[in-house]
Amino acid sequence: MFVVFYPANVLAITNFNIDVQSGYKINEEGKAHITNTVNIINNNPNLYSKSFIFNIFGQNPDNIRIYEKGDLLNFDKKTYNSNTELRVHFKDSVVGIDNSRTFLITYEDNSLFKQTSDIKEIYIPKLTNTDNFNNYTVKISVPASFGEDMYISQEPRSVMNSADVNEYLFYKNDFQDSGIKFIFGEFQTFSFNLNFHIENPLKKSSVIEVAIPPDTALQEMYYKEILPRPREIKVDDDGNWLALFELKPREKLDIKTSGYARIFSKSRSLIQPKASTLLKNTLPTQYWQSEDPLLKEAASNLNSPEDIYNFVVNKLSYNFDRVKPNIERYGAKAAFLSPTDAICMEFTDLFIALARAKGIPAREINGFAYSDNPRVLPLSLVADVLHAWPEYWSDIENNWISVDPTWEATSGQDYFNSFDLKHFTFAIHGIDSQKPYSAGSYKLGTNPQKDVYILPSELGDVVKNDIKIEYKIINSIPFLKGKLEVEFVNTGQNALYNVKPEIFLSDKQYHTKYIEVLPPYSSYGMDVEFKWGFLAKYAPAIIKIAAYRTETEIPINKNRVIIFQLFIIFLSILSILLVIFYRIKGKNKIKINEIYKKLQKIFTNKRKHS
Incomplete structure (x- = not known):
C-alpha cells in the first residue's frame, strides 16, 4: 500500500510527520539560492510515501534540482497562476513506523530581490497550507555588505551577524498571515515634480499660501527649483512649510x-513641538469626533497606541472601489458605523479620534505612498490619488511616530512596530x-490635470547649503543710536536648523536667538541697535556678522561718522542762526514801518497848516 502525499491530504497529515x-x-x-530540506517520518507501519508534492507559491524558481542521498530524483512540474507544483518521485520505499527519508529541493530565484535607488528589498512570500507541516523553519542569509536592516515586517526569532553574512531565523507561524519583507539601507530617495495652480478671486491684491512638502522626523527635502520664487516660506506650528x-x-x-525627498528609516530629532501644539492635537474636530460617546466608549477599552492601532485594523475593511480622486471623506464616527466601506482616510480618522479620546496627541499625514499593490498604484499614475496615515506623539521617544493601519489591513504586514521607506509627506x-x-489638491477648472x-x-546634484547675509545701517538718531538691519537668506536647496547668528560690535557680542x-x-530678519555717542565716542570700529559658514565684516569709518555728526551740528547751528536772523529782521522791519508812519503823519499835518 502506498500514499501519494499532497499537502491538503488529511490522511497524509495523520500518518506522516513532515x-x-x-x-x-x-x-x-x-539572486536567491534556496534549499528546502524535507524530512518525512512514518507514523503508520502500513503506509509509506512513494511521491511527494511540493508547492512553491509567489516565486519564479529556476534551475530546480531534487536530491536524495546525493542522487538526483525525477519530478514533474506544473505552473499555474503564481504557484509552481513539483511532484517528486522517490526511487525506493521507506517502510516502518518512525522510519524517515530526507531529501533536498533546490532552486534559484531572481524575483525575491529588488533594488530601488538607495535601498535593497527582499520579499519572502507567505506559506500556503502551513498546517501540513509539523515543523517549518526558514533561515535567510543576506550579505553583510547590504548594510543594517532598516525594516523587517516580522520580528525574527533570532539574528546572527558575522563579518560576511547576516542570518535571520523564522518559524512556521511567522509566515501564516503574510510574507516577510526586508529593507536594507539608511534611506530611500525619490525625485519629485509637483505642480500647484492658484487663483486670487478678490478685487485687491492678496497673499496666497501654498503648502509644499516639508522636512519631518523621517523626511529631508531638497528643492532644485520653486518657480516662481515665493515671497517667503514660513513654518506653522504643525511643521508645514507654507510658501x-x-x-x-x-x-x-x-x-x-x-x-x-530622502526618506529615512529612523526618526531624526528636529524641532520639538510646543506644549500648546500637543494640547491642540488632542482636541476634537469635524472629522475626529473624540468627544463622541460612541467613540469614547470604544476608546475606554484601549490602553495604548498599539491597542488603538490593532482595533482599527480589525474593525475596518478596505473598499478598493472607493480609491478614486475627490472621494467623500466620512470621518471617524461614520467609519466606525460603516466599517466595511473604508479607505485610508477612514483608517486614519478613526485612529486619530480614538487616540485623542485617550488624551494621546495624534495627527494626520497626507502625502504619497509608493505602493506595490497593483490595485492602487495605477491610479496614482493617471490621477493624483494621495494616501493618508496617522502619527501619534510618544513621550518615551519624544517624537512623532508614524504608523499605517491601512497598509496592514491590505497587506497583512506590521506597520506599527516598523515603518517602511515609501511614505512621502x-x-x-x-x-x-x-x-x-x-x-495634488491645488487645481483649477473642471478637468484638472495630473500634478504629482x-x-x-x-540623489542628484544639490547646491551646498549656505547663508547669504544682507545688511543695512540706519542712522536713526545721529548722536545717540544707530540701527543695523540684517537678513539671513538660505541659498541652499534644503533647510538649516538651529542656526545661531553672531553679531560683534567691535569686541562686544550681541546676544541673538537661535x-x-x-x-x-x-x-x-533681525534688527540690532547700538550707540554712536557724541563725535562717535561709542561707535564700534567694526561690525562682524556670522551665521552657519558665512561671515561678513562691516568696517565703521569713525571719521565719516564724525564728519556726518559735525555736518548735522553745522546744519543745526545754521538753522538756529537763520531763525534768529529772520526774527531780528522781522522786528527791525516793524520799527522802520513805525518811523515811516510817523514821518508820513508829520508831513501830512504840515500841509494842512500851510
Whole structure:
C-alpha cells in the first residue's frame, strides 16, 4: 500500500510527520539560492510515501534540482497562476513506523530581490497550507555588505551577524498571515515634480499660501527649483512649510517645484513641538469626533497606541472601489458605523479620534505612498490619488511616530512596530483636520490635470547649503543710536536648523536667538541697535556678522561718522542762526514801518497848516 502525499491530504497529515527547513541564501547581486530540506517520518507501519508534492507559491524558481542521498530524483512540474507544483518521485520505499527519508529541493530565484535607488528589498512570500507541516523553519542569509536592516515586517526569532553574512531565523507561524519583507539601507530617495495652480478671486491684491512638502522626523527635502520664487516660506506650528505668493486682483498662477525627498528609516530629532501644539492635537474636530460617546466608549477599552492601532485594523475593511480622486471623506464616527466601506482616510480618522479620546496627541499625514499593490498604484499614475496615515506623539521617544493601519489591513504586514521607506509627506494636519491642502489638491477648472510625479531616484546634484547675509545701517538718531538691519537668506536647496547668528560690535557680542529652522530660499530678519555717542565716542570700529559658514565684516569709518555728526551740528547751528536772523529782521522791519508812519503823519499835518 502506498500514499501519494499532497499537502491538503488529511490522511497524509495523520500518518506522516513532515518537517521542512528552508534556507535562502542571497548573493551580492540579489539572486536567491534556496534549499528546502524535507524530512518525512512514518507514523503508520502500513503506509509509506512513494511521491511527494511540493508547492512553491509567489516565486519564479529556476534551475530546480531534487536530491536524495546525493542522487538526483525525477519530478514533474506544473505552473499555474503564481504557484509552481513539483511532484517528486522517490526511487525506493521507506517502510516502518518512525522510519524517515530526507531529501533536498533546490532552486534559484531572481524575483525575491529588488533594488530601488538607495535601498535593497527582499520579499519572502507567505506559506500556503502551513498546517501540513509539523515543523517549518526558514533561515535567510543576506550579505553583510547590504548594510543594517532598516525594516523587517516580522520580528525574527533570532539574528546572527558575522563579518560576511547576516542570518535571520523564522518559524512556521511567522509566515501564516503574510510574507516577510526586508529593507536594507539608511534611506530611500525619490525625485519629485509637483505642480500647484492658484487663483486670487478678490478685487485687491492678496497673499496666497501654498503648502509644499516639508522636512519631518523621517523626511529631508531638497528643492532644485520653486518657480516662481515665493515671497517667503514660513513654518506653522504643525511643521508645514507654507510658501507665500502675492497675486494681483483676479490673477492666476502656476507654480512648479522639483527636487528630491530622502526618506529615512529612523526618526531624526528636529524641532520639538510646543506644549500648546500637543494640547491642540488632542482636541476634537469635524472629522475626529473624540468627544463622541460612541467613540469614547470604544476608546475606554484601549490602553495604548498599539491597542488603538490593532482595533482599527480589525474593525475596518478596505473598499478598493472607493480609491478614486475627490472621494467623500466620512470621518471617524461614520467609519466606525460603516466599517466595511473604508479607505485610508477612514483608517486614519478613526485612529486619530480614538487616540485623542485617550488624551494621546495624534495627527494626520497626507502625502504619497509608493505602493506595490497593483490595485492602487495605477491610479496614482493617471490621477493624483494621495494616501493618508496617522502619527501619534510618544513621550518615551519624544517624537512623532508614524504608523499605517491601512497598509496592514491590505497587506497583512506590521506597520506599527516598523515603518517602511515609501511614505512621502506632503502636508501635516494636526491643529486643523483639513488644512493646509497638500500637493495634488491645488487645481483649477473642471478637468484638472495630473500634478504629482514621484519616482525612486538617486540623489542628484544639490547646491551646498549656505547663508547669504544682507545688511543695512540706519542712522536713526545721529548722536545717540544707530540701527543695523540684517537678513539671513538660505541659498541652499534644503533647510538649516538651529542656526545661531553672531553679531560683534567691535569686541562686544550681541546676544541673538537661535533660528530654529530656515527652509530653502527663505530668510530671517533681525534688527540690532547700538550707540554712536557724541563725535562717535561709542561707535564700534567694526561690525562682524556670522551665521552657519558665512561671515561678513562691516568696517565703521569713525571719521565719516564724525564728519556726518559735525555736518548735522553745522546744519543745526545754521538753522538756529537763520531763525534768529529772520526774527531780528522781522522786528527791525516793524520799527522802520513805525518811523515811516510817523514821518508820513508829520508831513501830512504840515500841509494842512500851510
